[in-house]
Every structure is written in structure tokens, then in C-alpha cells.
Amino acid sequence: MxxxxxxxxxxxxxxxxxxxxxxxxxxxxxxxxxxxxxxxxxxxxxxxxxxxxxxxxxxxxxxxxxxxxxxxxxxxxxxxxxxxxNTFSFHQQKIISPHTKKGDIIKVKALQNKYLIAYLKEREINLELAKEFCFEVYYTFDSNKTYYAIGFKNDLGGFELRNQFFKGCIGRKHFTTIKRDYSTVSVFESWSDFLSYLTLKNTVPEEDFIILNSTALIKKVLEIVNQYCVVKSFFDNDESGSNTLQIIKDNTELEVFDYRYYYKNHKDLNAFLINSKMANC
Structure with missing residues (x-):
């Protein structure tokens, strides 16, 4: 195949x-x-x-x-x-809307669960960098069963949740800003692309970061974006990514650098990272 x-x-x-x-x-x-x-x-x-x-x-x-x-x-x-x-199992997973407010967080701890770490390894994300920005979140939706996932916190205290079988949000859906008083900001669609960028750099660059957690939130970060001197964007290579980039360009006088040409043959930055690692094996 x-x-x-x-x-x-x-x-x-x-x-x-x-x-x-x-x-x-x-x-x-x-x-x-x-x-x-x-x-x-x-x-x-x-x-x-x-x-x-x-x-x-x-x-x-x-x-x-x-x-x-x-x-x-x-x-x-x-x-x-x-x-x-022919091993795909197409059972309908219990998918929670990314905008849901249902559910309760049981506990949040440092990332150490072997299955979550294995998931990050599959995506070729540097574990030490992931542990710096992500958590291990235990949560429930019905009080009958507790689930766990990688949690990436947004600015309103909600968590983007991800594991091998589930992608969603618990708490209020919002963007994440990582402000470190630099004049450059890099903007990403998802936390996995953000961590892929850090993995490729093998460090945390001297920049600030905005992770949208959903392209639907782009208009809510425009005021923040305009506080910087340099804007770098790392969106997906699809229509949504192009539209999101255009919204930024239409609402700023700053030059916005589109870094998608580095991974133009891949869906997103994480896909580029995975294929780069495979090519070097």
C-alpha cells in the first residue's frame, strides 16, 4: 500500500x-x-x-x-x-464537542503516564519540552468512569485534551498565550504544532507564542497579535489555514511571515516532523 x-x-x-x-x-x-x-x-x-x-x-x-x-x-x-x-476498527467513538462545557476534572498532575508518553513518542514530540507545557489530566463526563489525557491549558483555565482515541476540550474553549516579553510572536493552530516547532528547534526560542486551539478563535487574538513587532504563522496547509492567515493579514499593518513553505508538502507542522524523523531513520 x-x-x-x-x-x-x-x-x-x-x-x-x-x-x-x-x-x-x-x-x-x-x-x-x-x-x-x-x-x-x-x-x-x-x-x-x-x-x-x-x-x-x-x-x-x-x-x-x-x-x-x-x-x-x-x-x-x-x-x-x-x-x-485492513485493521481499522470503525466503531463510533464517544466524541465530545470541542466546545463542550460538560465534564469534571478529577486531578491534574505532571505528565508521566506511559500510554500518554507513548502517544507523544508516536508523534515524535520531544518529551521534556512536552512536560514543560502539558499536563496529565484525569476527568469524567458521567461520574461512572474516569478518563485520562494529555492536557494543554488555555488562558481561561480550560484544557485541550488529547490521547490516542479522544480529542476535545473540558472547561471553556479559549486560546493559549505564552508571554515572555519578546517582540516576536509565533502563532499556531494547535498545541501539537507548537510542540512540534519546539522539537524541531530543540529548544524554546526567544519568542512569545499564541496557540489558537481552534481557528474559530482567530479574531479574538488580533488585538494581542498587534502588540508585537514580528508575527510568524504556522498554520495547516488547507483552506482553513489560509483563511486564518488572511484574517491576520487583513487586520494588521505588520508583516506576517507565513512559514508553511517549509512544510508545504505536509498537512501540518506535526506531519512534517513525523515524516522528517522517519526519513532520518
Whole structure:
């Protein structure tokens, strides 16, 4: 199995075969309830002519490879291996909306759980740098079972949560700022891209950082962005990333440096990091 063969797999048939049912059909477009969150109106589109998908709720899309990467939070090589072995298990995970306020945090501690550390290793993120900015969060949604995940704290005290099977937020959804009184700010979509940047640098550069935690929050950070002299952006190579970058450019007189050309052949900075590590093996 390689990328070209994988991209030729019929995405619509693959989804239907694995339990996803289209809610409506308009010409070449088949609309599904998004696999990435709970919703009542279908916002996940499959274009049968292009054999691609687009999720209007998150602004992400792409091929079957991109879908499986996002759905299972795994690398391209893992997607290809699992497609080859046909080992993807398409049970509908209990996905909590990234904007949910439900749930209770049981405890927060230093990052040391071996499964969470293994997840970071899979994503090639430097563990010491991750431990500097992330936590091990234990939480519950129904009081019957306690879960644990890597937690990245936002400026309102909420946590972005991530493990091998779950991506969501507990507490109020908000952005994260790391202010260290430098004149340069680097802006990221997610904490994994932020930590990938630090991993590639092998240090914490002399910069401030803004992690959006959702591109929908971009307008809320514009005032902060304009406090700096230099703005560096590290968004995803997709429509949402381009739109987010344009919003910054349209609302500042500063020059905004787009660093995506460094990883133009990859979905995002973490995908670039993973493939760079694999290439050096």
C-alpha cells in the first residue's frame, strides 16, 4: 500500500461499508453527520467526483488518508499500514464537542503516564519540552468512569485534551498565550504544532507564542497579535489555514511571515516532523 493506491480507494463506499450513513445526496455530494463531533445537521461532505471530503464545522478536508489521520490521530505510515492490513476498527467513538462545557476534572498532575508518553513518542514530540507545557489530566463526563489525557491549558483555565482515541476540550474553549516579553510572536493552530516547532528547534526560542486551539478563535487574538513587532504563522496547509492567515493579514499593518513553505508538502507542522524523523531513520 502506498499513498497513490490509498487515494484511489473509493471514499464514499469505504465510509458506508464502515457504518457511516449519508443524510442527504445533492448531485455528486453526499452529506454525513460529522464523524468528529456531535451534530444534528450534516456538515461533512464527500465529493464523489474528486473522491475527497470536507468538514465545514472544522474547515478541514482532503483524501481518505487525511480523514483517517484526523479520525485516529495517527501518522501517514500508520494509515497505510492499517489500510494494507485492513485493521481499522470503525466503531463510533464517544466524541465530545470541542466546545463542550460538560465534564469534571478529577486531578491534574505532571505528565508521566506511559500510554500518554507513548502517544507523544508516536508523534515524535520531544518529551521534556512536552512536560514543560502539558499536563496529565484525569476527568469524567458521567461520574461512572474516569478518563485520562494529555492536557494543554488555555488562558481561561480550560484544557485541550488529547490521547490516542479522544480529542476535545473540558472547561471553556479559549486560546493559549505564552508571554515572555519578546517582540516576536509565533502563532499556531494547535498545541501539537507548537510542540512540534519546539522539537524541531530543540529548544524554546526567544519568542512569545499564541496557540489558537481552534481557528474559530482567530479574531479574538488580533488585538494581542498587534502588540508585537514580528508575527510568524504556522498554520495547516488547507483552506482553513489560509483563511486564518488572511484574517491576520487583513487586520494588521505588520508583516506576517507565513512559514508553511517549509512544510508545504505536509498537512501540518506535526506531519512534517513525523515524516522528517522517519526519513532520518
Amino acid at each position: 502506498n499513498c497513490n493506491k490509498a487515494k484511489n480507494i473509493d471514499l464514499l463506499l469505504y465510509l458506508i461499508k464502515n457504518g457511516f450513513k449519508p443524510q442527504k445526496i445533492t448531485g455528486k455530494n453526499h452529506w454525513f453527520l460529522s464523524p468528529f463531533r456531535k451534530e444534528k445537521t450534516a456538515s461533512f461532505k464527500v465529493d464523489t467526483d474528486k473522491n475527497t471530503w470536507y468538514d465545514f464545522g472544522s474547515g478541514h478536508g482532503g483524501t481518505i488518508i487525511d480523514f483517517l489521520q484526523k479520525y485516529y490521530s495517527c501518522s501517514i505510515s500508520e494509515v497505510l499500514n492499517k489500510l494494507k492490513e
